[in-house]
Amino acid sequence: MAKTKEISRRIKSISNTKKITKAMEMVAAAKMRKATEAVLKTRTYANLSWETILHLADLSQSRSEPLHALLSQRKETKKVAVILITSNRGLCGGFNAVIINKVKESIRKHNIPTDLILVGKKGEILHHQGYNIAAEFPKAELVNSVRETNPIARMAIGDFLNGKYDRIFLAYTDFVTPVKQIARVKQLLPVSIGAEGEYLGVVGGDAAVGANKDYIEEKAKKHLRSEEFVYEYTFEPSPNEVLDRIIPKLIEVQLYQALLESNASEHSARMTSMHQATEAASDMVSELTLFYNKARQAAITSEIAEISAGANALAE
Numbered sequence: 001m002a003k004t005k006e007i008s009r010r011i012k013s014i015s016n017t018k019k020i021t022k023a024m025e026m027v028a029a030a031k032m033r034k035a036t037e038a039v040l041k042t043r044t045y046a047n048l049s050w051e052t053i054l055h056l057a058d059l060s061q062s063r064s065e066p067l068h069a070l071l072s073q074r075k076e077t078k079k080v081a082v083i084l085i086t087s088n089r090g091l092c093g094g095f096n097a098v099i100i101n102k103v104k105e106s107i108r109k110h111n112i113p114t115d116l117i118l119v120g121k122k123g124e125i126l127h128h129q130g131y132n133i134a135a136e137f138p139k140a141e142l143v144n145s146v147r148e149t150n151p152i153a154r155m156a157i158g159d160f161l162n163g164k165y166d167r168i169f170l171a172y173t174d175f176v177t178p179v180k181q182i183a184r185v186k187q188l189l190p191v192s193i194g195a196e197g198e199y200l201g202v203v204g205g206d207a208a209v210g211a212n213k214d215y216i217e218e219k220a221k222k223h224l225r226s227e228e229f230v231y232e233y234t235f236e237p238s239p240n241e242v243l244d245r246i247i248p249k250l251i252e253v254q255l256y257q258a259l260l261e262s263n264a265s266e267h268s269a270r271m272t273s274m275h276q277a278t279e280a281a282s283d284m285v286s287e288l289t290l291f292y293n294k295a296r297q298a299a300i301t302s303e304i305a306e307i308s309a310g311a312n313a314l315a316e
Contacts (some may be wrong), residue, residue, distance in 0.1 A: 004299060007292040018281035021211055025089070025274035032178065032267035034142060038174055039260045044057040046257035053250045057191040058242070060203035065310070068243040070157065071191050072250070074166040079113045081134060082297060083152065083167045083255070085172040085262040088139055093276075095173065095269035096122040099183040103171045106185060119152065119259070122201070135287075143263060151254040156255075157248055160189045173265040178259035191247070239265060 060071040082103055086096045100123065107114050115134035116126055127133045137152055157167050168189040176180045 003073070004292060004295045005294060007288055011288045011292065012290070014111070014281050014284050018278055019284065021274045021277040021281060027270055028267050028271035031142065032264065033273055035264035035267050036175070036178075038143070042257055042260060046253055049253045050148045050297060051252045053191050054137040056247070062191075068240070068247055069161055070189060070247050071097075073190055073192060077112060077166045078103075078178045079115070079165055080167045081115045081117055081156070081159065082117065082168060082169045082171050082185070083156065084123045084126075085170075085258060086118070086122040087262075087266045088121045088141070090122070090271040091263055091273060092266055095181070095266055095271035099171055099173050100126065102183045102185060117152065122260075127184055130223075139259070141263070143256065143259045144264060146252055146256040149252050149259060153248065156189065157251060165189075170255065170258055173263045175261045175268065177262040178268040181269060186250065186254075186258075191251075194314075222304065 053097075056067060058069050060067040061073070066072040084103055085097070086099060090096070103116075104126075115132050116123070117134050118126075118136045119122065120139040124133075124136070135155060140148060157166050160168055167187060170186045170188045172184060172186075174184045176182055
């Protein structure tokens, strides 16, 4: 009897846990739908803005002097910074571990002095592992405006222009489907059309937050270098003033899109993780119910045997 009571308590406990994980799955699914909608609305704009800035970088590299300081390539990479986007909470499977491990492997592989700029609380684990944390920024569960990335962008642009960092990278999780997310490290500064694959596992050809070099060259050949089209641009008030305003804004757009991609990936990973936990709880309840029925049947059989033995003894 004691064994059946213990199994019954375990079944009740796991059933309660199942209710919690099911509720968390539903909440994560609702947040994922909102985050996915936001990602799809802005992804085209983010791609086109990155295409624009890569065209400027391509044009800048063909000139004797760069068009803008944010397009200027440093001769030597002495120090870099990585903006790492993680979640604030756990229970989302390997979402945080994958992007953190990718950054750690990249740092070890290239052996360049690296500072980390954290967005999200779960990246704090790297501080305890001996990595240098330059700054930490809070991360909203749902990003509503590009203005939320302004402090991060101002710090990154300022440190690059001041010469503190020679390159700045953006590490985020790219949302592909609700069941597939890819950890990426993207070179943010200096903007360079030829940055793909050079440092820290840079992914220059992702469809979410950027266009690749081949895509830019194909567009330039078709529209900018064709004999049929000859363009001459007039800047007002001046090229420098225009670029001073537009390039930082385009950098902010990339940070904003990366946050959206990361949020959608996080909620998708949490929904999947909670769904798996709910299914595992269901399997455990089924297995324990079988054990409970067997133990109960054994107890009943034992009691019947004892009653029969007692009745036989009285009959004699």
